Each structure stands twice: as C-alpha cells, then as structure tokens.
Amino acid sequence: MSTNKTYTVPTYAAFGWLTFSTFLAVFGPLLPVESFRTIHGDFLDAKPFTAGHWFGVDSNGYDIFSGIINGARLSLFVAFITVGIGGFIGSLLGITAAYYRGRYDSIVNTAFNVVLAVPNLVLALALVAVLATNVDINEAVPTWRRLATLMISLTVVIIPILGRIARASALTWSGREFVVAARSMGMRDRHIIWRHIVPNVLPVLIAVGFLAVGVVIIAEASLSLLGVGIPDGASWGGMIARGRNDLEYNPHALYFPIIALALTVISTNHLGDVLRGRLDRREARL
Amino acid sequence: MKLLGAVIILVRALVVLFLVTFMITVLVRLLPGDPVDTLMPFATDEGREQLRSELGLNINIVQYYFRWLGDFVRGDFGQWYASTGDGGGVPIGQMLGVALPRSLFLMFYTMVFSLTLALPIGIFLGYRADTRIDRTLSNAMFALSSIPSFALGLSLVYILGLRLDLLPVLGYVPFTESPGEHFKSMVLPVLSLSVGLIAGFSRLLRVDTIATLREDFVTMASSKGLSNGWILWRHVLRPSSATLMTSAALQMGGLIGGAVVIEIIFALNGFGMLLNTAIVTRQYLAIQSLVALIAVAFIFFNLVVNVLYAVVDPRVRSARG
Numbered sequence: 240m241s242t243n244k245t246y247t248v249p250t251y252a253a254f255g256w257l258t259f260s261t262f263l264a265v266f267g268p269l270l271p272v273e274s275f276r277t278i279h280g281d282f283l284d285a286k287p288f289t290a291g292h293w294f295g296v297d298s299n300g301y302d303i304f305s306g307i308i309n310g311a312r313l314s315l316f317v318a319f320i321t322v323g324i325g326g327f328i329g330s331l332l333g334i335t336a337a338y339y340r341g342r343y344d345s346i347v348n349t350a351f352n353v354v355l356a357v358p359n360l361v362l363a364l365a366l367v368a369v370l371a372t373n374v375d376i377n378e379a380v381p382t383w384r385r386l387a388t389l390m391i392s393l394t395v396v397i398i399p400i401l402g403r404i405a406r407a408s409a410l411t412w413s414g415r416e417f418v419v420a421a422r423s424m425g426m427r428d429r430h431i432i433w434r435h436i437v438p439n440v441l442p443v444l445i446a447v448g449f450l451a452v453g454v455v456i457i458a459e460a461s462l463s464l465l466g467v468g469i470p471d472g473a474s475w476g477g478m479i480a481r482g483r484n485d486l487e488y489n490p491h492a493l494y495f496p497i498i499a500l501a502l503t504v505i506s507t508n509h510l511g512d513v514l515r516g517r518l519d520r521r522e523a524r525l
Numbered sequence: 526m527k528l529l530g531a532v533i534i535l536v537r538a539l540v541v542l543f544l545v546t547f548m549i550t551v552l553v554r555l556l557p558g559d560p561v562d563t564l565m566p567f568a569t570d571e572g573r574e575q576l577r578s579e580l581g582l583n584i585n586i587v588q589y590y591f592r593w594l595g596d597f598v599r600g601d602f603g604q605w606y607a608s609t610g611d612g613g614g615v616p617i618g619q620m621l622g623v624a625l626p627r628s629l630f631l632m633f634y635t636m637v638f639s640l641t642l643a644l645p646i647g648i649f650l651g652y653r654a655d656t657r658i659d660r661t662l663s664n665a666m667f668a669l670s671s672i673p674s675f676a677l678g679l680s681l682v683y684i685l686g687l688r689l690d691l692l693p694v695l696g697y698v699p700f701t702e703s704p705g706e707h708f709k710s711m712v713l714p715v716l717s718l719s720v721g722l723i724a725g726f727s728r729l730l731r732v733d734t735i736a737t738l739r740e741d742f743v744t745m746a747s748s749k750g751l752s753n754g755w756i757l758w759r760h761v762l763r764p765s766s767a768t769l770m771t772s773a774a775l776q777m778g779g780l781i782g783g784a785v786v787i788e789i790i791f792a793l794n795g796f797g798m799l800l801n802t803a804i805v806t807r808q809y810l811a812i813q814s815l816v817a818l819i820a821v822a823f824i825f826f827n828l829v830v831n832v833l834y835a836v837v838d839p840r841v842r843s844a845r846g
Contacts, residue, residue: 249664353544356820360782361800365816368804369555457673461786464675465801483679483790487687497676505671512667 250513253506260503264312274305287491297492298485303478307499310475314500317474318455321390325397326448332398333405334440338413338432348406351399359396359454360461366392367467386469389462393455400454404447408440442518449511453504460500475500534831538824545820546597546813550590553813563807564606579604580809593810597817603810605803617811620799627697628788628795632780634711635718636773642719643726643769648757650727651734651765663728670724674783678717678790686713695792714791718783722776729772733765740764767834774830781819 263270279296287295287303294303336347354362370388412418413436421431460476462468464483468476475496482493560580561573568576581589596603602617646662653659686694692713698706737743738761746756785797792798796815803811 349541349544352541353548356541356545356823357549357816358779358782358819358823360779360785361816361819364785364801364804365549365552365812368807368812369552369557453671460673461675461782464786465789466805479676479679486679486683490683493679493683497679501672501676504673505668508671509667 249509253509256502256506257510260311260499261315263308264315267308267312270308274309277302277305287495294495295489295491297482297489299481303492303495306478307475307495309473310478310496310499313469313474314456314459314476314503317386317390317393317459317469318452321393321397321455322401322448322451325394326401326444326451328394329398329400329402330405330440330444333402333407334409334432334436337406337409338428338436344406347402351403351406354395354399355403359400360458363392363396363458363462364465364467366395367462382469385467389459389467389469393458396458397451397455401444401447401451405440405444408443409436412436412439442514446511446514446518449507449514453507453511456500456504456507534828538828542821542824545824546594546817547590549813549816549820550586550593553809554586556807556809560807560809564809576606593813597814602814602818605808605811617814621796624794624796624799626699627793628784628797630700630711631714631718631784631788631793631795632777634715635722635780638715639719639722639726640773643723643730644762646723647727647730647769648734648762648765650731651738651761652753652757654731654735659731663731666724666728670721670728672721674717674721675786675790677720678713678787681713681717682790697791697793697795714787714793717787717790718780722780725776726769726772729768730765733768734761737761737765770830770833774826777823777826781823 278299279302294307296302332347333351336344357365367385367388370391418431418435421435456475459468459474460479463474463476463480466480468474468480478496479493479500482489482496486493560582561568561576565572565576577583581592584592593603600618602621604614605617605620606614646666650659650662650666682694685691693706693710694713696710698710700707734757743756743760746760747753751760781797784795785801787793788795788797789801799811800815800819802808803815
C-alpha cells in the first residue's frame with residue numbers, strides 16, 4: 240500500500256474478519272445457533288431483523304444466519320485445505336525444478352504451462368465432471384464424494400499457479416552466493432534446498448497463497464452456480480446458487496452470502512498484497 | 526538471433542498446445558460409463574457401431590487423438606449428439622456459429638469498456654500518487670477488483686433489472702435484429718465482467734505510471750514546457766502499459782471462465798453456456814473440441830502480447846536483441 244506504516248486500518252479489518260470467520264468455521268457447531276438444515280415453517284420469507292432470525296429466512300424456511308455460519312465452515316475449509324495441499328505439491332515441484340534445472344525443470348515447467356493453458360474454472364469444471372459422476376449419469380453421487388472430487392479438482396488448479404511462483408522465486412535464490420558457497424562446501428542438495436532456499440521462498444508463497452485462497456473461494460462458488468458444487472446449498476456459493484432463483488422476492492437470501500464471500504476474498508487479497516509489499520521492501524533493503 | 530527467438534517461442538507454444546489437447550483427450554476418455562449408452566440410449570445397433578467408430582472407441586487413444594486433431598485443424602469439431610437420435614447429430618461447428626459471436630461480442634465489449642476506463646483512471650491515479658483522492662480511489666479499486674463477477678452480476682440484476690426495471694435481465698438480442706436492444710441486453714453482463722477488470726487494470730497502470738514518471742525523459746519533457754496532459758498521454762502511457770498488456774492477455778483466460786458463469790446468469794446462450802451444457806450432459810466430442818478451442822485462443826493471446834510488447838515499448842526490442 241501507499242502509506243509507510245506497515246499496518247493500516249484496512250489491514251486490521253481484514254485480519255479481524257478472517258479471524259472472526261475462521262472462528263465461526265471452527266466453533267460454529269458449538270454456538271447456540273440452530274442447525275442450518277432446520278426448516279422454520281412459520282417464518283417463511285421473513286425479512287432481516289426479524290426477532291430470532293437476524294438475517295431473515297429464505298423461501299425454503301432456512302435461516303440465513305445459520306447458513307452463513309455453516310457456509311464459513313465449508314467455504315474456508317475447502318479453500319485452506321486445497322491451497323495447503325496444492326501449494327505444498329506445487330512448491331515441491333517448483334523449488335526442486337528450479338534447483339536441479341535441466342530436463343526435469345523443463346518437464347515441470349511445460350506441465351505447469353499445459354495446465355495453465357486451460358482457464359482454471361473450465362479445468363475445475365471438467366475435472367469435477369470426470370471425477371464426480373457415476374456410470375449412470377442420472378444416479379446421485381454421495382455428498383462426501385462430491386466434496387472430495389471438488390477439492391481434488393481445485394487442488395489440481397492451484398498446483399501450477401503456486402508452483403510457478405515457487406519456481407520463479409527459487410530460481411533467483413539458487414543463484415545467490417550463499418547457495419553457491421554451500422554447494423562448494425559439499426553440503427547435500429536436500430540440505431541446501433531445505434535450509435537455504437525454502438526459508439527464502441516461503442514468504443512469497445504465503446503472500447501468494449492468500450491470493451490463491453480467494454481464487455479457490457470464488458471458483459468453488461462459481462462451480463456451485465454451475466450446479467456442480469457442494470450439494471444442499473451448504474457453502475456460501477451454494478447459498479448464492481439457491482438464492483438466485485428467488486432473487487426478486489427474497490434478495491436477502493442472496494446478499495448476505497454475497498457479502499460474506501466478498502468480505503473474505505477482499506480480506507485474503509488485501510493481506511496477500513500487504514505481505515507482498517513488505518517482502519518487496521525487504522528485498523529492496525537487502 | 527531475433528528470428529530464432531521467435532521460432533523458439535512458437536515451437537514452445539505448439540508443444541504446449543499438443544500436450545493440452547492430448548490431456549483433454551485423455552480426460553474425456555476417463556469420463557465414467559459407456560459413451561454410447563449416455564449419448565444415445567435408444568440407438569439401433571447400426572447407430573451404436575457408427576457412434577463407436579466416430580468416438581474412436583475401437584482404436585487406441587493415440588490413433589484417435591491424431592484423427593481428432595486432423596479433423597480439428599480442418600475445422601471439423603465433431604457432432605453434438607441428440608439423445609433421441611440414431612447416429613449423427615448437429616455439427617458442433619454449426620452450434621458454434623450461433624454461440625461464438627455472442628461470447629465474442631461479450632468479451633470484445635468487456636475488454637474495450639474496461640480498457641477505455643482503466644487507462645485514464647490508472648494514469649490519473651499514478652499522476653496524483655499518494656494524495657488523498659489516490660488513496661481513497663485505490664482502496665475502492667482494490668475492493669472492487671476482489672469482488673467476483675457473478676456477485677456483482679446478481680446485485681446488478683436485482684438493482685437495475687428488477688427494482689428499477691431499467692434493463693432486460695435475461696436473454697440476448699442479435700445485433701442484426703435490433704442494435705439498440707442488442708446493446709441493452711449486453712449492458713449488465715459487460716458491466717459485471719468489467720468492474721473487476723477496470724479496477725485491476727488501473728491498479729497495474731498506476732504502479733507503472735509512478736515508475737515512468739521518475740524517468741529522465743519525463744523531466745526533460747516537462748522542462749521543455751509540454752503540458753501535463755500531453756506528457757501523460759504521449760510520453761508516459763506507452764512505456765507504462767507493458768504490465769497492463771500482459772495482465773490483459775492473462776485475464777482473457779479468467780474472462781472465459783468468468784464468462785461461463787455470467788452467460789448462465791444472464792442466459793446469453795454463448796460459448797460458455799455451450800461448454801457447460803456439454804460437460805454436464807457429457808457430449809464427449811464437444812467437450813474435447815470446445816476446451817481445445819479455449820486453449821488455442823488463450824495461447825494465441827499470449828503470443829500476440831509477446832509481439833505487441835516490442836511494438837509498444839521499443840526498449841524491449843533492443844533489450845531482447
């Protein structure tokens with residue numbers, strides 16, 4: 240950001256929101272809130288600020304507030320897990336490719352380019368279609384399997400995005416004097432990568448990882464809108480997909496999940512941006 | 526030297542294209558179930574045999590891939606099978622003839638609209654860097670660039686379409702039918718896709734403008750007494766737009782993905798909707814050809830930008846030798 244202060248009000252706000260929604264995601268079931276599956280038949284189409292239903296109730300009788308809390312659980316869970324696993328595999332490939340160079344590097348790099356040549360949402364959509372359908376197209380697929388395939392597909396999308404960043408960053412560090420020195424002293428490759436390269440690449444990866452969390456949350460919601468997301472309208476994207484059909488009469492069923500989703504993506508993007516800015520300044524000082 | 530570099534870039538792009546299309550072929554093959562049962566449950570034995578050979582189920586995947594590639598390069602994208610039909614179907618090329626222009630219009634308008642707004646905003650913010658207006662607008666831009674296009678699209682549908690009843694919220698009107706209605710039907714989709722792009726583009730341009738403004742030739746120009754507006758448009762914009770152009774090319778991929786969702790929200794029946802239908806109903810050949818088309822377009826855009834770089838910024842030309 241443009242100011243010289245490291246942490247500004249938006250940074251605290253972003254951090255606060257993420258902490259808060261993570262708290263909801265982790266401790267949601269323990270809160271004194273009814274399950275999101277409870278149908279409140281007496282409160283159909285209740286507007287926001289109705290007593291007992293702060294965020295209102297949609298036309299199916301689902302309480303929006305419970306939905307948001309449960310959605311935090313799923314959306315954040317999916318996002319953090321996929322970015323974690325995808326980031327791990329991606330950086331493993333990217334860093335080793337940058338360190339060893341040669342044919343291995345060009346294979347890894349080409350593989351990244353191949354996957355990146357298909358827009359991430361299209362790729363995720365295709366992967367979900369391949370993995371999450373039964374032999375009979377009309378037979379329902381169990382929820383856990385759809386969740387698992389969704390996460391695998393999104394992981395495949397994330398691997399080249401973070402892998403490429405890791406590779407680019409590791410390339411610059413592998414050429415530094417201390418790496419050359421360590422190598423000439425006979426330090427083992429695994430040690431050099433682990434002790435000298437990983438600690439330097441990690442901050443960049445964490446910064447970009449925040450951005451990737453935003454990408455995954457949006458992709459998951461888009462897949463829900465396309466009808467291949469997590470079923471039962473459980474995630475924020477699922478709530479949006481369900482609320483869309485009733486936009487004219489119950490807009491609140493739509494805008495609460497949209498706000499939650501937008502705030503989360505803005506927060507992760509902002510934190511990623513701040514971290515990257517700090518890194519750039521550190522680099523400049525070195 | 527220069528020619529060699531161009532050839533290497535081209536060869537690399539071709540290799541990636543080969544691998545992408547092959548990957549898609551494998552992926553489509555992995556779809557569970559017997560394609561013949563899925564596509565034509567009521568076909569006769571003859572129809573089944575015909576479909577079997579058309580989908581290359583009786584030959585190995587490499588042979589099939591090259592046969593498909595041959596057809597694809599010649600512009601034969603295969604058939605869209607009707608479940609009630611018995612062999613054959615609608616050529617995908619014919620369906621593209623309807624769907625593709627809609628998506629191309631959508632993307633063209635989106636890109637033109639975003640760039641026309643992003644250029645002045647980005648330059649202005651760079652010029653006024655670190656003033657209050659820059660900080661306010663930059664923060665707003667940042668928030669806007671993070672909001673997914675479907676969220677924006679749905680909000681716009683509600684406010685402009687349903688509450689104020691200003692614009693149609695569904696459907697597409699061809700340009701030839703009624704230009705006025707055509708533009709009206711495109712306003713909301715284009716707006717939903719553009720806002721994020723405008724914000725992203727102007728942020729990039731702002732950063733590069735700040736860097737360019739520190740260069741000697743700008744001091745030189747202003748000491749010659751040229752007006753600020755002239756300097757910004759004629760001297761600063763061009764060298765500052767390299768990052769913007771890369772981003773615009775990369776965004777084309779995201780735009781295709783985002784457009785799938787937007788086309789469905791606004792029922793535009795374009796390329797994205799066709800692709801989604803193909804995937805959901807397992808139109809084997811259609812999935813393969815449509816995803817391949819996207820990859821070709823995406824790689825092509827990146828190549829074009831590589832060339833445009835040198836045109837826009839002469840310094841790149843000399844630096845690359």
